Amino acid sequence: MNTIKLRVLTLAMLAVASAPALSESQTVPMPVPNEASIPKGPMGDAIKRGKALLTDTHKQLPKNVGNGLNCTSCHLNAGTTAYASPWVGLAGAFPEYRSRSGKIISLQERINDCFQRSMNGKPLAFDSAEMNAIMAYMKWLSTGVPTGTNVTGRGFEKIDTSLKPNPVHGKSIYTAQCASCHGAEGQGTKNPQGGYIFPPVWGKDSFNVGAGMARMYTAAAFVKHNMPLGQGGTLSAQDAVDVAAYFTQQPRPDYAARVKDWPKGDKPKDAR
Incomplete structure (x- = not known):
């Protein structure tokens, strides 16, 4: 390797090493992709199917839903509303530690948590067409969100837990x-x-x-x-x-x- 190439390689390595790491607490604005950006073909079909499953869950997945709810009963506007537990950015946020589980869990596990708890139903198989469609939709929703960051409005708004209930x-x-x-x-x-x-x-x-x-x-x-x-x-x-x-x-x-x-x-x- 000649001197010029070696110098370029060294500078590139130094740039990578000195680049700031993305912290888990770093937040970015919440972009919501336009539906016109959904691609044609099998991937686009999966994205649209995933959205349908999440917005019409009770009807579409009767074997997995044990109550009358849809996923969007809480995740408002197809998972795109800030502070209504949006799905935007989740594709790059998991695996993630969850204190309720006491371990690091995958996005599939988190989705099944909702099926078993919020939907009072049964989990989806990780390799099922339905799970992959839901994952495709959430991946598409996460377009433009850097891996390892949280979007502004993820989860719910903070509330004062010292308030005494009446x-x-x-x-x-x-x-x-x-x-x-x-x-x-x-x-x-x-x-x-x-x-x-x-x-x-x-x-x-x-x-x-x-x-x-x-x-x-x-x-x-x-x-x-x-x-x-x-x-x-x-x-x-x-x-x-x-x-x-x-x-x-x-x-x-x-x-x-x-x-x-x-x-x-x-x-x-x-x-x-």
């Missing part, structure tokens, strides 16, 4: 602000096809006690930013905590495997 006040808020869509008994509002226009928030067709939304402060964070639908941010943090304290404690399906959650002993105070 479920009696929460019931009055639910009656005034939530019951018109989600029903006086949390039963939701059905559509003519047998699904739900607005999902049930307790009862047999809702998420089970092992779901993240069954945790008071997690539910409060979602409510604070997103509810009432189209009027997100109009409730105070205290109101959100109060109404979450009311509806999360209503009857819902059990989840026996929750006894294995937080094996490291760091169980949150609002965990069911």
